[in-house]
Amino acid sequence: MNTNIKLQFAFFWIGDDISIPSALVLSIRYIYGKEAYIYHLSDETTKYIEGTDETLRTRLPKEIMLARLKAYTILKSNNPTIFLDADSLIIGKINLPKFEAFKAFVIKRKEEKFIVNHSWPEYYPEFLNKKITAVMPIYFGFISTPNGGLFFEELLDYAKSLPHRFHRWYGDQISLAHIWQQNESDYLLLNQNEYLYIAKNALNRDQLIELMNNDTKIITFKGPESKIYIHETLKELVNEYN
Numbered sequence: 001m002n003t004n005i006k007l008q009f010a011f012f013w014i015g016d017d018i019s020i021p022s023a024l025v026l027s028i029r030y031i032y033g034k035e036a037y038i039y040h041l042s043d044e045t046t047k048y049i050e051g052t053d054e055t056l057r058t059r060l061p062k063e064i065m066l067a068r069l070k071a072y073t074i075l076k077s078n079n080p081t082i083f084l085d086a087d088s089l090i091i092g093k094i095n096l097p098k099f100e101a102f103k104a105f106v107i108k109r110k111e112e113k114f115i116v117n118h119s120w121p122e123y124y125p126e127f128l129n130k131k132i133t134a135v136m137p138i139y140f141g142f143i144s145t146p147n148g149g150l151f152f153e154e155l156l157d158y159a160k161s162l163p164h165r166f167h168r169w170y171g172d173q174i175s176l177a178h179i180w181q182q183n184e185s186d187y188l189l190l191n192q193n194e195y196l197y198i199a200k201n202a203l204n205r206d207q208l209i210e211l212m213n214n215d216t217k218i219i220t221f222k223g224p225e226s227k228i229y230i231h232e233t234l235k236e237l238v239n240e241y242n
Helices: 020-031 064-073 148-161 171-180 205-213 226-241
Strands: 009-010 037-042 056-057 082-086 089-090 105-106 144-145 187-189 196-197 217-221
Touching: 009 020, 009 064, 009 148, 020 037, 020 089, 020 226, 037 064, 064 148, 064 171, 082 148, 089 226, 144 148, 148 171, 205 226, 217 226
Parallel strands: 009 037, 009 082, 037 056, 105 187, 196 217
Antiparallel strands: 082 144, 089 217, 105 144
């Protein structure tokens, strides 16, 4: 258990292919060396990911949304923790504000015009004719808490109460939106460009330098080719620091 290092990172990953989370871990080590503590939250069979400090395992539900939330709850710690999507890279050191009375630091979506596809990947009548900012206003890809995984127990309880389709898809974001809306003042909103810059293509050295100059600390990759983009960008990151 981490007792000395102030900043912790945690990510959820299950499955045979560990190349995506391995890239995240490598990026953390390039930026922090041993100054950060990294948790891999997982099931009972996924392989160890080199560079992590601890792998916390438990038997998980078969539904991926419940599995993710339950995995987040098994991290018990009094140290500030940043929970990240595994398809992310760290490109700069992070200086979090003081938590004080806040339950968590989160990132709110920018206003987006597009309507959620309520028929994919299955039918969601709750999303009919609604913008994504209305139903999923907070990103799940970055959440920082002062007390490890304790925060996620409430989210898991709420997710279990949702219709089963949310156990398979969207349950994490719907639960986070519900908890946040109960008392928004409990949460500090952080700048998305700094803490969760969304990339849809590989980033070259010049693009990384520009992001760093703009104080971007974390980038996350979305899209069908994200696996390729992550590794191409990691190579550029390593070259920048060598």
